[in-house]
Amino acid sequence: MVNDKIILGHGSGGRLTQELVRDLFCKYLGEAGPSSLDDSAVLDFPEGKLVYTTDSYVVSPLEFPGGDIGTLCIAGTVNDLAVMGAKPLWLSLGVILEAGLPIHALKKIVQSIARTAEVAGVQIVCGDTKVVEYGKGDGIYINTSGVGVLTAECLPESIQPGDKILVSGTIGDHGMTLLTLRKGFELELELKSDCAPLNGLIENVTAEVGVKWMRDPTRGGVATALNELAEGREWGLLLQEDALPFSEPVRGLEELLGLDPLYSANEGKVLMVVDAGNAEKALSLLGGDAAVIGEVTEAHAGKVVLNTTMDTLRTLGVLTSDPLPRIC
């Protein structure tokens, strides 16, 4: 390509757009990319219910320890499908480029997209490219939507007191990574985003164990996701603080700065509610740092409550407004 930066003409729909799509997007997406340069894809949908989702990604900075906006825009949408009990099949990719974005930066992002799509086993089947003037964007914004087929429907109505709440690993890593990066904190311990597709892991569990509810606790974190589950219910959710898995750097930030990782975003973790009798099995299938972090209780109806290490109860409300915008 002649230019080493994105120019407005790359969004014209003419020759320059075609070149960008063919020589950059399609080239670096490779096997994960669409089979033609057409606007739309014609696909064979398998038998079953269709699950459909969309997410835009405006993370800043574009690259961070553990991933970049390319990793994120695939993992995030794949995970939204996976927690609905769907097998993710196809993704769309819509990019809004700011004029001036270096082509090599775009190439790197597209390579991340390809790599993550391959890990997740999904195909990017259609796409769109727009370019806005310098100063009207922030490098690149990405929207991916996703289509999957329902394989393991959750039934939150079947949740009852005694059911266990599980998390698939350490809490708050993505949000805390972005925070330290943006605020310029120097950490002794390496902290990185957990950004990763979860569909393989989730399929392993749902194939063996009935899961009553799943959610990927992204913006708003574990506390907000659980509040969405609890709201208006006749039962409550009681978390045990001493059971919460945190990575060392996140625990350090919590103690040092008083930040609450329960409200910090995760991009590669899943929360599950399962029957008490299934908890051990689910835990072993999740592996790693997965933990039972609490249970469904008759008390605290409609609320999420934390039993602290000092044995006091603290109600965890919904995040009103994140102090840190643009984490995904």
Add this chain to the structure above:
Amino acid sequence: MVNDKIILGHGSGGRLTQELVRDLFCKYLGEAGPSSLDDSAVLDFPEGKLVYTTDSYVVSPLEFPGGDIGTLCIAGTVNDLAVMGAKPLWLSLGVILEAGLPIHALKKIVQSIARTAEVAGVQIVCGDTKVVEYGKGDGIYINTSGVGVLTAECLPESIQPGDKILVSGTIGDHGMTLLTLRKGFELELELKSDCAPLNGLIENVTAEVGVKWMRDPTRGGVATALNELAEGREWGLLLQEDALPFSEPVRGLEELLGLDPLYSANEGKVLMVVDAGNAEKALSLLGGDAAVIGEVTEAHAGKVVLNTTMDTLRTLGVLTSDPLPRIC
């Protein structure tokens, strides 16, 4: 809602986001909107092939004679599905809001979305809201993806010399409207965008007549869309200049400023190639200003050629780079 402008907290994923989604998006989308506030939708896909598309909308200004970004983001994606021969079913809606956007402006856009979705008979089944800082966007950028079911597959391989090229109405209105608006031209005649969903019209034709190829000539206009069809083919496309339908204001702009409406975007027109024997029938079904504008020829293989009113031949190349960015 307490605020009269979008603030960063509206993108936090917490309470403010929930309120914005519930009290603005869901409220004003009404019947056209999703049935729950969940991230994703579970849907029954009918029998047949699935058609999937995506488009981001960055039009500037957000409102223009004949429509706004809300009309455009539904019509554009519906039309992408319709020209694939699909019946559009469901759309996703991902918005990137710039902090400072007045809530009333957003409300108006969402109302346009609802109205256009109703006209097109499509449902918005899932959505996402992100907010970027003031100065990192331009009011609102929207991505819609769409899913449809294939009802009338086109077979461009069956195109042969003698086939007719049709357009469903006047050419270049959308692009010329945006141009006059952005350049501040004062026109005596009213010029407005043709922005509208075409699925109903297209279904009327495809139900009665076999269509070999269809395309909505958006960015790059009629000339670019036809070039994409002709490229690499053993036949050519010959257009008759005196058959091209233009609105009076567009013809005026062409004569006055030397602008070529064949490269100007349309947002509510469809190009079709049909068997010569079907041309009259298709024309009557398209109605209005629809016209046969040319035919497939043995000569000019791989090219689009214009037979001008002065009886000279001019090859119409692909637009390289639009002089006017952000028209959709």
